[in-house]
Amino acid sequence: MVSFRQSKPIGRLYHEVADYDLVIVPDSPLADALNRRLERPHFGPFAITPRRLATRRRETAEDRTAFLEVIDETDLSWKEIAYTVGNVLQCWEYRGSADAILEYDPFDTPATRTVVDIVSSLQTSSRLLEDYEIDVGAAKSVAVVGERQLTNLERSVLPDEYDSIDRFTEDTFGLPAFRIFESPAAIVDAILDTVTRDNADDIGIVLDSSSEYSPLIESALETAEIPYYGGPGFMDDRDHRAFVQLLRCTTAGSDTRVQSVKPLLSCLGATVPVEHDEKRLADADDPETDWLREFIGRADTLTFEETLNAYEDRTGRTLESFRDELDRLGLLAEPITTGAIDRLGFYLETYEVPIDRNNEGVLLADAKSASFVDRPIVFYLGLDEDWTHDSPNRPWVDRDEEYERNIDGFQSLLQSGVERNYLVQDAAGGSPITPCLYFDELVEAEFERFSDLESRRYVRTGRSTGDGFDREPLDADVEPERVETISQSSLNTYANSPRDYCFGRLVETPDKDYFVEGNLFHDFAEFVVNNPGFVDDACLEEVVDAMIEETRAFHRTIDLETQRTRYRIGLETICDYLDEHAPADTTFLTPSSGWGANFFAEYFDRDVDSPATERWFEDGDLRLKGKIDLVQSPTQLVDFKSGNRNSASQVTNHASIDEPSDKPNFQALCYLTYWRRQQPDESLEFTFFHFLETLEDVVAGDATLEDCLTTITYHPVAFDEFVQSRTVFDELREDAANDCNKTFSKTDYETYLAVFDAYNVPRTRDADEMADSPFGEALVERLVDDVGDYKYVRNGCMQAFRHLCSYRKAGYFVEDLDAFERFVDEQLEELNRYRRGEDRFPIDGRAGEPNYRYVNNRDMLLTDTRPTRDGSQSTQAEETLAADAVDSEVNR
Structure with missing residues (x-):
């Protein structure tokens, strides 16, 4: 049940006060609305607020005026002045006199006394209001509308006799149903379906000016070329923001990144490619940044005016x-310093600088400032807890009285207009959105969210829902291009988050330091293979110098020596490895298989034409493509890695198909699957060479190459066939753990093989799971019967299970690569289904929620989930322009 008191329509309220000489109202919009309806000649003010009556001018922000006066007359810090001025003016408002604040001991300070003396002498609206008396001779009859909403200072102007007019009737207001939308963007879209340039003067929009609705609605109206006012302030001007950023750039230091000054560069007319975003501005190699870099270089000699x-x-x-x-502010002639810039920034953040506005078009009203909107059609956006006023926590404020004053304003505001539309969200981030606190007071029913009250849902879909909003369907005649092959890196991204994979095809990404470094290391490795013996100590130092220059823009100057050491150790480790593992027998490789340019080949003017390096492949049957760093031999592939080393078990675990990992990485599987086509029926090895893994060990003098290597094997047989081989049995007798060696040394191969004849060995990586299987139980029983029921026998069997599982942890078998081939087909068919627009690219990957450490377009994956009408979960990402771009891409 709703207990809103019925607010008097503006027409009725006018007729109740029309015969009075003077009407005092609590806020300017209500005064303007009454004055617009005045039907008779009237000398002097009719409806007016106390402050405007006392000052005879439009109300101004007196706190800013007082602040500017005090900074001219005192040496107090700007922050202390702002704090003290705010307290003095606020206490004046509630107590009726400027020096009332001195009655409170914590606030009776020298700074407060200084500010009181200065502010009391100024012709502020509070000073004029305190001294003003209504001339009862000129205004013989006075009416006060909404007296409870006036402060003590405002009430001080009232004459001894006046009539108090209630803004409300004794009736109850029937609150219309809330219209629940899936996102702020959907709410803005709904408004644009109604607002046009022709009806803009009839529209009012009430919102929390600090919420996300404000920039969204302003941007939407500007794009639609619909006039509006009441929204952007002084610092919303892009040039004003850019100038402040220019000032801050001058003292920000040499580590400033291009990405952080992109808005400034845009205002300066400079367009810098995305690839430079993460580089330091001081070393960005793009002429578009020249002016800004040169300006920063001489800024320490400039004033604010210059x-x-x-x-x-x-x-x-x-x-x-x-x-x-x-x-x-007295800053024009001051030199640019960190302190002066900070003072300016504080001022602009604390005070709203007045600007001239054209009062035409859609009215944007702040929910915390207005109590009335004089427009026939009013949209209320959000209505959440951010609409609740923060009552001042000061001893001179009666918080209960303040709360009642805010309640009255809230009730009046929500009844503005003839046609009212309450547009809200019900949930965000999987949690309900809390309605404004005042609803607790005004609505008797229990509720936690808007859907607990009378409401209707509006869902943006590709088709009409009857009560929703249609979206223009995409051209069904456009047949998207199929993806026929995929690289291991794209497959990894797709498995982690299909949505991230799709955005990766749409959005340019900046160069990363680790990408640039990785490419240089790879180019060096290729160069060494192709030019054995060329790289000596002098050459190596030159290579380090070149790498430092190529990556300088990414690193702070203080870090360059550390990077130099790191590069030198990485390069030396690569040389050591290639000295010991130079490619052998490359005659079977085709000669023209190089890939791209090589930085060091161009730098030293040398060739890199070995078929064993940077070998590109694209197999239409397997639907795989990639680049092999090094073919070390017909059965050995090597990949150079600058990142941290993973064990073989971690590598195979991250590539698991049956139990998806949250760190998907299919590189070894992909390359072994391709290479077995080149070398059928051969045992293969794929080695990750992490050349920076032993960085600390090299410094300590005890590094070994083996600590850099992780090798994944491929056995050209099925797992069950492999583990029952004589070779594996001999390993259990000689190369496994002690109890296993002891146990299997006392039995024979035929006994071991008999268990395989009776039971299938499970394809598992878990020794406990193998032990609990019929195969595991049978093997234990057979060995206990054959060797004896000893503790070491049972423990030896458990060690055998670990040994057998280790083969699957460290490598692959025929069925694994066969399954991977099917997996690739399935993933590509699913991907192409999304590209056809049959469904959206989901955010969640094969392991569920993406691992955001490996997401490339995190800002575009807006994961605040909320329930839809059918009970499923939708995300903010589905309601953004970026998400619509995905739909366009898949149908392009």
């Missing part, structure tokens, strides 16, 4: 209002 002049000259735009504000 900096502003330079910005205006560069952009061709004039910032007169910003110049005026710097002049008021």
